Amino acid sequence: MRKISVVLVAVVLSAVCGKSFSQKKSATYEVATWHGFGKGAISYTFDDNCSNQLAVAIPLFNEFGFRTTMFVPSDWTKDWNALQKAADQGHEIASHTVTHANLGGLTKAQQLVELKNSKEIIEAHIKGFSCSTIAYPYCVPGNDSLCAAYYIAARHCQGYIEPKTPADFMKISSLITGSTSSIRTEKDFNNRVEKTDSLNGWCVFLIHGIDNDGGYSPTQSTELRLHLAYMKQQGSRFWVATFGDVVRYIRERNAALIQEVSTTKSTISLQVTDNLDNAVYNFPLTVKRVLPTGWRAARITQNGKEVEAKISQKGKLKYLIFDVVPDNGKIVITKAAK
Numbered sequence: 001m002r003k004i005s006v007v008l009v010a011v012v013l014s015a016v017c018g019k020s021f022s023q024k025k026s027a028t029y030e031v032a033t034w035h036g037f038g039k040g041a042i043s044y045t046f047d048d049n050c051s052n053q054l055a056v057a058i059p060l061f062n063e064f065g066f067r068t069t070m071f072v073p074s075d076w077t078k079d080w081n082a083l084q085k086a087a088d089q090g091h092e093i094a095s096h097t098v099t100h101a102n103l104g105g106l107t108k109a110q111q112l113v114e115l116k117n118s119k120e121i122i123e124a125h126i127k128g129f130s131c132s133t134i135a136y137p138y139c140v141p142g143n144d145s146l147c148a149a150y151y152i153a154a155r156h157c158q159g160y161i162e163p164k165t166p167a168d169f170m171k172i173s174s175l176i177t178g179s180t181s182s183i184r185t186e187k188d189f190n191n192r193v194e195k196t197d198s199l200n201g202w203c204v205f206l207i208h209g210i211d212n213d214g215g216y217s218p219t220q221s222t223e224l225r226l227h228l229a230y231m232k233q234q235g236s237r238f239w240v241a242t243f244g245d246v247v248r249y250i251r252e253r254n255a256a257l258i259q260e261v262s263t264t265k266s267t268i269s270l271q272v273t274d275n276l277d278n279a280v281y282n283f284p285l286t287v288k289r290v291l292p293t294g295w296r297a298a299r300i301t302q303n304g305k306e307v308e309a310k311i312s313q314k315g316k317l318k319y320l321i322f323d324v325v326p327d328n329g330k331i332v333i334t335k336a337a338k
């Protein structure tokens, strides 16, 4: 978790002005490591557009209310309508290059075509959607700066669970599942998820074939179903989200600056800002603050609209937990009866 103390601003000011002053105790805000204060983030990613991904896996994930990322080679894609439907249901449609190219064997000019065109083709077909991440075919990374010119992150396949902030957003590790891997059964999936909790990290599963669709390293849908039922039972302990949303969350979490602008007896106004591109980085961060003394409840708005908020209790202290989007307007916390 990242604690941001408003007191810090006062300390810096006093140092600059060269005079000391007694400061009243100011509130500390905490940005959740993972959305909703989950213990770990889990992403399910699908490569190669294998036929049972849309026919079997997407309906299965929809049934449990989880969103996935589909890395599709744009040349291999026949059914754009089905992908549009998945996008409309909240799944991420992302790049796996145009031709499923081994980027390591290409010149920079050839890589550029694979990177740029796949993004443009996906965005031309999938309405209201920006293609912002890529997975490297054959687990062979391309040129870092070229990839970073078109994508906010790239998925690699090193087989480890990422820490809360990956060392390299252009080489995010993933864990291959299915017949060629050690992740085949419900228990295998569950074990990796439990390890993610203990690491407070981010686990990206890489799934290819489903059942008998002819895809690489098939994963059995029966095992996936049992695992997803297990995940559902965990409630908010894990944050299951698309690859792109987890990247957005991490970068916003690490860049966020929270400042109280003004307070009255019944209101607190604050700003949450970051230095990131607002067109891309617009995912809500989960923030926690102590409920002011004497308050029983609160309502929270951002830019005039009510935001998701709840109260949690730890010992004698009550906390307000709420979702806000950085750089998306003033946030007002208002005392409420209940």
Ligand SMILES: [Zn+2]
Pocket: 047, 048, 096, 100, 136, 137, 138
């Ligand atoms: Zn592939």
